[in-house]
Amino acid sequence: MPFIELESLEKVFTVRVRGNAGPFRREKREVRAVDGISFAVERGEMVGYIGPNGAGKSTTIKMLTGILTPSGGRLRVAGIDPARERTRLAQRIGVVFGQRTTLWWDLPLKDSYRLMHRMYRIPDARFRENLDRCVELLELGELLDVPVRQLSLGQRMRGDIAAALLHDPEVLYLDEPTIGLDVVSKARVREFLRDLNTSRGTTVLLTTHDLTDIEQLCSRVMVIDHGRLMYDGELSGLHAVGESERLLMVDLERELPPITDVPGARFVRSEGPRQWLAFPATTSAAPLVAAVAAKYPLLDLSVREPDIEAVIAKMYGGTREERRESLR
Numbered sequence: 001m002p003f004i005e006l007e008s009l010e011k012v013f014t015v016r017v018r019g020n021a022g023p024f025r026r027e028k029r030e031v032r033a034v035d036g037i038s039f040a041v042e043r044g045e046m047v048g049y050i051g052p053n054g055a056g057k058s059t060t061i062k063m064l065t066g067i068l069t070p071s072g073g074r075l076r077v078a079g080i081d082p083a084r085e086r087t088r089l090a091q092r093i094g095v096v097f098g099q100r101t102t103l104w105w106d107l108p109l110k111d112s113y114r115l116m117h118r119m120y121r122i123p124d125a126r127f128r129e130n131l132d133r134c135v136e137l138l139e140l141g142e143l144l145d146v147p148v149r150q151l152s153l154g155q156r157m158r159g160d161i162a163a164a165l166l167h168d169p170e171v172l173y174l175d176e177p178t179i180g181l182d183v184v185s186k187a188r189v190r191e192f193l194r195d196l197n198t199s200r201g202t203t204v205l206l207t208t209h210d211l212t213d214i215e216q217l218c219s220r221v222m223v224i225d226h227g228r229l230m231y232d233g234e235l236s237g238l239h240a241v242g243e244s245e246r247l248l249m250v251d252l253e254r255e256l257p258p259i260t261d262v263p264g265a266r267f268v269r270s271e272g273p274r275q276w277l278a279f280p281a282t283t284s285a286a287p288l289v290a291a292v293a294a295k296y297p298l299l300d301l302s303v304r305e306p307d308i309e310a311v312i313a314k315m316y317g318g319t320r321e322e323r324r325e326s327l328r
């Protein structure tokens, strides 16, 4: 049985909007935030869950934690119906919302952890062990006595991630865990998550706007838009869907006219002896490199992978129907 299983999951919000019938008349309107989503995640998977603003990502996560009750469909996490058995599920899941903290603002970090120790009734030895591990790997040692409000964003985020893991959850939901962090903090958080996934087999569902998070952490990605699942597969498959291109950067021995006679490659631009050629992301670079090397005096070359951001933007561009068509 999959660890997380959604079948035609729906969440409909009813909102009141100002209607045409007068300034004080409000009309009811339905927002289908999640509109029939089905997927399964196996234990130990690390999956990216991405989409534009308002796509329905947070609403899905809230249903997975039991905070929101679905309007339709079926949902199981570790065999548990989250909305019905929220407290029982809470023992098995960890949640990190990047934009909000679960820590107590005025308390030193270690006091928040002590409270969680009690709340989750974590056995003492296990609590110690998990805390020590998080403190070491997330470099929290010097921060334990600092009130949360005095922590930098990156420090607070690391504090929040540790808080979500003290009770050994089997699944971790991360909503924008690297938002607003500097490059060093991002790298540290990513490394920690990768290690958690490989060493403990924790299942991770990651929502992010930073596609480098996905590139570095997830081999599988789900793209959601308007409450519907638009893509579910390997990250590499997204390139094919977005018809993206890879770039070959060629350093020639000297400045030469644009390379336009290599089949399958498109000249993009040049800067002195350096030229950039584009070719489809779905084809192999080897024959192209061989063809260039056979015809031109090469000093060096490198291949740049396509920018997923551009791929996603391409997917999100156009009408919903066109996008869905392109994904078939």
Ligand SMILES: Nc1ncnc2c1ncn2[C@@H]1O[C@H](COP(=O)(O)OP(=O)(O)OP(=O)(O)O)[C@@H](O)[C@H]1O
Pocket (backbone or CB within 6 Å): 013, 014, 015, 031, 032, 033, 051, 052, 053, 054, 055, 056, 057, 058, 059, 060
């Ligand atoms: N409590 C609510 N009442 C009414 N509408 C809501 C509510 N929560 C979410 N929505 C609407 O549901 C849709 C999906 O919102 P959701 O927050 O799940 O998107 P998201 O993909 O997480 O977006 P973001 O990346 O901006 O966080 C949006 O149109 C949003 O306005």
